[in-house]
Amino acid sequence: MDAMAARQSKTEVALEQRMREHAGDDERVTLLARARSFKRTWLELAEALARAFERQSWRRWGFSSFESYCRQELSITPATAQKLLGSFRFLRDSEPQVLTRVKAEPSAPVPSLKAVDFVARAAERGAADADAMAAIRHAAFDEGDSERRLARRFREVAFPVSATERRDQATTQLSQTARRLAHLIADADAPIPHNVAVAVEEAIGQLLACLENAGG
Numbered sequence: 001m002d003a004m005a006a007r008q009s010k011t012e013v014a015l016e017q018r019m020r021e022h023a024g025d026d027e028r029v030t031l032l033a034r035a036r037s038f039k040r041t042w043l044e045l046a047e048a049l050a051r052a053f054e055r056q057s058w059r060r061w062g063f064s065s066f067e068s069y070c071r072q073e074l075s076i077t078p079a080t081a082q083k084l085l086g087s088f089r090f091l092r093d094s095e096p097q098v099l100t101r102v103k104a105e106p107s108a109p110v111p112s113l114k115a116v117d118f119v120a121r122a123a124e125r126g127a128a129d130a131d132a133m134a135a136i137r138h139a140a141f142d143e144g145d146s147e148r149r150l151a152r153r154f155r156e157v158a159f160p161v162s163a164t165e166r167r168d169q170a171t172t173q174l175s176q177t178a179r180r181l182a183h184l185i186a187d188a189d190a191p192i193p194h195n196v197a198v199a200v201e202e203a204i205g206q207l208l209a210c211l212e213n214a215g216g
Helices: 003-007 010-021 026-036 042-055 066-072 078-094 096-104 113-125 130-142 147-158 163-185 194-215
Strands: none
Touching: 010 026, 026 042, 042 066, 042 078, 042 096, 066 078, 078 096, 078 113, 113 130, 113 147, 130 147, 163 194
């Protein structure tokens, strides 16, 4: 194994081996090559993957399902494959200018998979108005914002949390914390006087009862 191969991951080495094994099948080799360079070319991989999914090429290659093909040949989990397909289809159907620009300009920035997924989920949620969605799209596709930056800037607009949801989250967190505290206090080695432990356990019981009533 040469120095370059030694620096590669086992997955990359396996993918290259499969590329050599199937050198006569251009579509299959293209998918393998794009899976190998997934971090840099996710959009190209997603496009090729969508084509293979629509053609059901994985059947011709001897796999029982699309998921099996992704996992066994490309070393991609089914969940990742579905995210790739979903993000590519979103761009193809809703933001075709992004695909056109990337293909026409090799140096054009490619939005990250997570950024596209954020925009797609925001559009599906439908909470943001037209102006807000335009700002989200511009930030993701023109400014090149990462998913993390998009979340910081637009989470409250795109994925608002209702008062009921906030109350439910607070109730859940309080319940989990109270039960954890009760468990710690009940430990025989806890450095707490017996009378204090009893008082705290009684207070926790009352708190949990209140939270259950509030939840009901």
